[in-house]
Amino acid sequence: LAKTTQPISMDSYEGQEVNITCSHNNIATNDYITWYQQFPSQGPRFIIQGYKTKVTNEVASLFIPADRKSSTLSLPRVSLSDTAVYYCLVGDKGGSQGNLIFGKGTKLSVKP
């Protein structure tokens, strides 16, 4: 299983762009990178998934360099409501279970 490393916490201010980087040095060829968001007292919610280069949706962008040993979740112009824990998961779509290992995530605090 690919081990992921992400910062424990980050602070930001409203209106700023936030980039959370996740390291996954031993990512396998078939592995995808998935990010979840968890608000207090709620279950995690899927944000975005990608394999390489860049993926964008209405919520965030995911940047993956060519070597795929890291990835960056980018949240444009954050608001107070983006305060949450963000999890980076790495795994294939078969039985590796990497996509089931959440860990402790990155706690993002957005201040006014």
Added chain:
Amino acid sequence: DAGVIQSPRHEVTEMGQEVTLRCKPISGHDYLFWYRQTMMRGLELLIYFNNNVPIDDSGMPEDRFSAKMPNASFSTLKIQPSEPRDSAVYFCASSLFLGNEQFFGPGTRLTVL
């Protein structure tokens, strides 16, 4: 679809009592997962099912924990006997395929006194 449904939302019990947590996955999802979340250990996978069959229960902490999925629309996680260190939020999630987006329920906050 109403999403993943869990009950109860809160459970307070005394040490030694049996606790049963319930989950209804999203209709059509073939995978069901049980997780436990604590401040110390984060979000941990306990067990997951594929088409009602347990696939991996290596995350179940000990024999006091058991999980069943008698049909595609219902699963239980049972703790017997419960201990204070079992206090946590227990989440159930479901997905169409392994590795695809998981949909989480609201969780059950368990407090064992």
